[in-house]
Amino acid sequence: MTAVTAVTEMTAATRPGSLAESLADRIAADAATGGPFGPDATAARDEAERFPDDEVRLLDAWGGPAAFVPARLGGAPGDVHDLFDVVRVLAEHDLTLAVGYCKTYLGAAPVWVAGGPEQQAQVARLVMVEHAVASWGLTEPGRGSDLAAGTTRARRRPDGAWVLDGTKWPVNNASRGRLLTVLARTADRPGPAGTSVLLVDGADIGPGGRTPLPKARTHGIRGADISGVRFSEAVLPAGALVGQEGTGLRTTLLALQFTRMVTAALSVAALTSAHRVVGEFAHARELHGTRLARLPHAARVLADAAAALDLVVSGCRTALGTSATRPAELSVVSALVKAGVPTLAQRHLTALAQLYGARGYLAPGPVSDGRFARLERDHRIVAIFDGSTAVNRAGVVAQLPVVAARHAARHAAGPAAGGDLLDLLAAARDRRPADYGGATLLSRDGCTLLGVLTDPSAPGAAGVLAGALSATLEAGRALRTVADRQEPAAVQLVARLELLYLAAAVELRRRAGELADDRAERALSLAARQVQALPLDAEVAA
Amino acid sequence: MTELVDARPVDGLAAVEAVLGDATDLGNPFGHAAIGTHDDAGRLAPGLPQALTVAGLGAALVPEAHGGRLRGLDGLVRVLRAVDRRDPAAALALGVTPFMAWANVWVAGDAGQRDAVGRLLAAGERAACAYHELDHGNDLTANALTARPDGDGWVLTGRKEVISNADFCAAAVVFARTEARPGPRSHSLFLLDAAVLGDPRARTLPRYRTAGMRGVRLTGLDLDGCPVPGDAVLGTPGRATETALRCFQLSRVVLPGATLGLLDTMLRLAVTALRGRSLYGGTALDLPATREVLAAAFLDLLVADAHVRAVARAASAAPEHLGPLASGVKALVPEILVGAVDRLGLLLGSQFFLRDGTGATVQKLVRDARPTSFGHASQVTCLVSLLPHLLRCARPDGPAPTVPAVLFDATDVGPVDVSRLRVAAPAGDLLAARAAGEPAAGWDARVAALAADVRARGLADTRVDASAAALDAAHAWTCAQAAGACLGLSDAGRTPLADPLVRAAALTRLALQARRHEAPLTRAAREHLLDLLLARVEGRLTLDLDPDPTLA
Numbered sequence A: 001m002t003a004v005t006a007v008t009e010m011t012a013a014t015r016p017g018s019l020a021e022s023l024a025d026r027i028a029a030d031a032a033t034g035g036p037f038g039p040d041a042t043a044a045r046d047e048a049e050r051f052p053d054d055e056v057r058l059l060d061a062w063g064g065p066a067a068f069v070p071a072r073l074g075g076a077p078g079d080v081h082d083l084f085d086v087v088r089v090l091a092e093h094d095l096t097l098a099v100g101y102c103k104t105y106l107g108a109a110p111v112w113v114a115g116g117p118e119q120q121a122q123v124a125r126l127v128m129v130e131h132a133v134a135s136w137g138l139t140e141p142g143r144g145s146d147l148a149a150g151t152t153r154a155r156r157r158p159d160g161a162w163v164l165d166g167t168k169w170p171v172n173n174a175s176r177g178r179l180l181t182v183l184a185r186t187a188d189r190p191g192p193a194g195t196s197v198l199l200v201d202g203a204d205i206g207p208g209g210r211t212p213l214p215k216a217r218t219h220g221i222r223g224a225d226i227s228g229v230r231f232s233e234a235v236l237p238a239g240a241l242v243g244q245e246g247t248g249l250r251t252t253l254l255a256l257q258f259t260r261m262v263t264a265a266l267s268v269a270a271l272t273s274a275h276r277v278v279g280e281f282a283h284a285r286e287l288h289g290t291r292l293a294r295l296p297h298a299a300r301v302l303a304d305a306a307a308a309l310d311l312v313v314s315g316c317r318t319a320l321g322t323s324a325t326r327p328a329e330l331s332v333v334s335a336l337v338k339a340g341v342p343t344l345a346q347r348h349l350t351a352l353a354q355l356y357g358a359r360g361y362l363a364p365g366p367v368s369d370g371r372f373a374r375l376e377r378d379h380r381i382v383a384i385f386d387g388s389t390a391v392n393r394a395g396v397v398a399q400l401p402v403v404a405a406r407h408a409a410r411h412a413a414g415p416a417a418g419g420d421l422l423d424l425l426a427a428a429r430d431r432r433p434a435d436y437g438g439a440t441l442l443s444r445d446g447c448t449l450l451g452v453l454t455d456p457s458a459p460g461a462a463g464v465l466a467g468a469l470s471a472t473l474e475a476g477r478a479l480r481t482v483a484d485r486q487e488p489a490a491v492q493l494v495a496r497l498e499l500l501y502l503a504a505a506v507e508l509r510r511r512a513g514e515l516a517d518d519r520a521e522r523a524l525s526l527a528a529r530q531v532q533a534l535p536l537d538a539e540v541a542a
Numbered sequence B: 001m002t003e004l005v006d007a008r009p010v011d012g013l014a015a016v017e018a019v020l021g022d023a024t025d026l027g028n029p030f031g032h033a034a035i036g037t038h039d040d041a042g043r044l045a046p047g048l049p050q051a052l053t054v055a056g057l058g059a060a061l062v063p064e065a066h067g068g069r070l071r072g073l074d075g076l077v078r079v080l081r082a083v084d085r086r087d088p089a090a091a092l093a094l095g096v097t098p099f100m101a102w103a104n105v106w107v108a109g110d111a112g113q114r115d116a117v118g119r120l121l122a123a124g125e126r127a128a129c130a131y132h133e134l135d136h137g138n139d140l141t142a143n144a145l146t147a148r149p150d151g152d153g154w155v156l157t158g159r160k161e162v163i164s165n166a167d168f169c170a171a172a173v174v175f176a177r178t179e180a181r182p183g184p185r186s187h188s189l190f191l192l193d194a195a196v197l198g199d200p201r202a203r204t205l206p207r208y209r210t211a212g213m214r215g216v217r218l219t220g221l222d223l224d225g226c227p228v229p230g231d232a233v234l235g236t237p238g239r240a241t242e243t244a245l246r247c248f249q250l251s252r253v254v255l256p257g258a259t260l261g262l263l264d265t266m267l268r269l270a271v272t273a274l275r276g277r278s279l280y281g282g283t284a285l286d287l288p289a290t291r292e293v294l295a296a297a298f299l300d301l302l303v304a305d306a307h308v309r310a311v312a313r314a315a316s317a318a319p320e321h322l323g324p325l326a327s328g329v330k331a332l333v334p335e336i337l338v339g340a341v342d343r344l345g346l347l348l349g350s351q352f353f354l355r356d357g358t359g360a361t362v363q364k365l366v367r368d369a370r371p372t373s374f375g376h377a378s379q380v381t382c383l384v385s386l387l388p389h390l391l392r393c394a395r396p397d398g399p400a401p402t403v404p405a406v407l408f409d410a411t412d413v414g415p416v417d418v419s420r421l422r423v424a425a426p427a428g429d430l431l432a433a434r435a436a437g438e439p440a441a442g443w444d445a446r447v448a449a450l451a452a453d454v455r456a457r458g459l460a461d462t463r464v465d466a467s468a469a470a471l472d473a474a475h476a477w478t479c480a481q482a483a484g485a486c487l488g489l490s491d492a493g494r495t496p497l498a499d500p501l502v503r504a505a506a507l508t509r510l511a512l513q514a515r516r517h518e519a520p521l522t523r524a525a526r527e528h529l530l531d532l533l534l535a536r537v538e539g540r541l542t543l544d545l546d547p548d549p550t551l552a
């Protein structure tokens, strides 16, 4: 029975000696001795909608903040790879904790992307030594995804200092963060060129200039500090500017390429936990004279969730590798991952919830520790923040013609053996640091990884996927007008491409010997089924 | 775009709407805001049960012959849906759960038991329906709570867990083991009245707290040698499993049918919130991707309502056929509902996730939607129960049933005669048969292919250990039933399904659903549905097939 083996294999694989491993060990030890990481304490904190202050203190003491700082600035030696694993470990424990703790990376990312050397060193020091919390102020009340429409303003005074006015809300950790990177309008010119990113250090501002806004209550991640901040005539030093004036939107979009791939770790963790909890239940539950996990339907649900886990883990791995070796492709890759991973994870969470029945719906109590209901609820944030699924898809649609053209050109040059792509995996294996300077707004090379799916006559699911890829890209090339690109049919192409990207990552790992053939084949055939479940227009009519 | 408001009165509907008042009024004790606050605290809005009783909710559950006002199940569904639009927890605790208890009494009880329980419910008392044991879940025949004969009566020992209203009811139906041997003839049903429930040996279990449906008091019964009089047995001893299979036919339609009210409210709130959200110089409603999700959710609601409506009417018009039709509704409608609710939640984005105003209500609806799919009988349980029926329908020489036109029209369909409900339906499927003759969206070929597939699989693959492929076939069959319902309603005129564009969109959507595929609507269908939807929201009309006035 495939499902039986899967349960044990699917725990967060942390590298020996890494920061993530050491945190995982300490968390387990703390939980075992009735500390704040214990299951009851976690459940009680969630019920009370309380911020995980105790956990954060411990994580800080255990060296957690190193995860948020690039290796070259003295952060964790495994750079974003360590960060990804840390997010995963924390989120497997509790999504609120991961979201509340790791936000500092998102707040600091614009500095890693565009900050000057001194500014970078300063932020690295504040985060690692002083355990400063950083948050990220993009969104404004009443306005969501349209970043260029913000009304927060920063004026430059003759002495070079900046005067900041406006409100950022909802912002994760806004009332806890000493540091806050703010996207503000610095020129009257409308549009992106009038925007800049400023780094606000609470230590520099008088109390009047910065008013915290109260914590918002939320559907999930209930203890997180989702709050906001109002600036009125807040004076920032000249050095607060991050990068060049007028590059605010650009810096933000580039930083998002890195944060989005890290955010996907939340979904990987949620799916890992859900699969474990429900798998254990199904193997133990007597139903209809047998064990639930032995009934074919239940076995399929569990096996599919395990295959989905291989897909999302593989896609995140190649994305992390891309950030080191082909950062100019991240605009496509991280959007595919940020849209595709939460979507696939949510689909399988829903199926697992069905299998778990009443237990998955119970709050903490004698029958259930409430863990499943909590994670199912918490996970819904992942597809919403850090760029919603729709926003990420819109970003890829715009690049579809280039992705298609580059794919065709590479294909014409001969079938890809994948050899030239193995560096993606090597970079992940060797924990090569992200190349923050190499990111670009649009990918001129399209998405090279898709090149492993070029042979429609390949045996098994890989062949089906290659056929689906070429049909998808062909349809993408036919999108001529802006109106075409906004149509749901165009968005559907991207949804397919997300699955194809994850499948390509699995196929590459199979070729590199990282995944056994049968396990890879299961993941690929799940991907093939799910791509076929998103038919192109022509197929619907048939 | 204007539609005619349906003039056909449904008894109780207007009265329920009237006591619920304006949902958007912050001062309304039964408005969204007040209900949300009480829900957070794990209770129904104070006064709501009494107000609904005055509006006739209790009476709506019980047939005319037994002291209430119930005629067809379609009317009952519409009344319950009005409550569900406001608070799904209230609909479950005050409507659906008492109805489920009543269904057992109705099907198996004697005249005295029917009159007694009918009177209680019509007066607004609550009842509990206690089947579930945590150790056995969907496996009814494994249930352990035991009744042993004792003189003229019985003695009950064991627990029923996660039971709505168990600590707060005037009567409880309890499913108990009366024979030690395994099998379908080893259980009996008992009707516990207030006297028995008040016995110190009948304790109630502490409350289970749940992610959603928080206003429902979920507790349980812990019976420790509790004596029960001999006349408390419902129906023939040993036949409880058969009774359950018959009375579940009623509840498998009523429960999902009522829950569609939740999608109605969610959709209404989404339209309003997105229309008010500025984005890229316009509003979020200008984005084709947004329009698609809203239009598709509206279509889902129409399709699901068509399915519910035809089957609810079949309970009166063709009760012998109800079993497989009701299993189809319970298998498919929750899937459609939960899918649409989740997509709307995602579409609302931060307006869903932040718990204020609209968000608070929307979150509650997302949470409350979940048990519809796994509760009562899981989707798989319903699909498994369909498999033998499919095999009978798939016989090449099987009879082609005549489909009564009354399933689809707007006439009074008359009362339900529960004595005609059957454990095994006659061959032939009243709804799938309609789809089998329809070339649009490939339905004729699809139904034929399903039949061939089921035949090839044979009897061995129709049991609880059914293969995943067999369950896929049963799932596709439920979509054929829904397609049949849409076709019937479309031909009958009057509802939006009569519009050729909507009809075609519905058939295509179900064809996709049959394979669990997803694809966007055509642009023409999307814009047409959206126009219709916006006009309904504007006119404060319900968003299901018949546009009833509503203050939701």
Ligand SMILES: Cc1cc2nc3c(=O)[nH]c(=O)nc-3n(C[C@H](O)[C@H](O)[C@H](O)COP(=O)(O)OP(=O)(O)OC[C@H]3O[C@@H](n4cnc5c(N)ncnc54)[C@H](O)[C@@H]3O)c2cc1C
Pocket: A135, A136, A137, A138, A139, A143, A144, A145, A146, A169, A170, A171, A172, A173, A218, A226, A381, A384, A385, A386, A387, A388, A389, A390, A391, A394, B277, B279, B284, B287, B289, B290, B346, B347, B348, B349, B350, B351, B353, B354
């Ligand atoms: C818990 C939480 C924490 C948050 N933390 C932060 C934070 O730390 N910092 C911060 O700056 N912000 C934060 N936000 C804000 C968050 O990033 C925004 O909510 C998000 O960007 C999307 O906005 P929206 O959900 O309001 O959707 P809207 O922008 O209002 O959009 C409405 C709908 O239109 C869709 N849409 C938008 N653009 C397009 C498009 N181009 N094509 C198709 N569809 C589109 C959206 O997906 C959505 O479905 C947080 C939000 C929450 C709920």
Ligand SMILES: Cc1cc2nc3c(=O)[nH]c(=O)nc-3n(C[C@H](O)[C@H](O)[C@H](O)COP(=O)(O)OP(=O)(O)OC[C@H]3O[C@@H](n4cnc5c(N)ncnc54)[C@H](O)[C@@H]3O)c2cc1C
Pocket: A285, A287, A288, A292, A295, A296, A297, A298, A354, A355, A356, A357, A358, A359, A361, B097, B128, B129, B130, B131, B132, B133, B134, B136, B137, B138, B139, B161, B162, B163, B164, B165, B210, B213, B216, B218, B371, B374, B375, B376, B377, B378, B379, B380, B381, B384, B464, B465
């Ligand atoms: C809000 C709420 C109210 C409730 N009210 C009542 C009430 O009033 N009275 C009452 O009696 N109960 C009540 N219940 C309990 C409810 O009826 C049970 O949750 C339901 O019967 C399912 O049982 P279970 O959760 O134990 O699931 P299980 O029986 O453990 O089933 C779990 C899952 O196993 C899978 N499965 C089942 N059969 C098969 C198969 N043959 N092959 C493969 N997979 C299969 C399905 O996916 C199913 O969902 C309530 C529950 C809730 C949440």
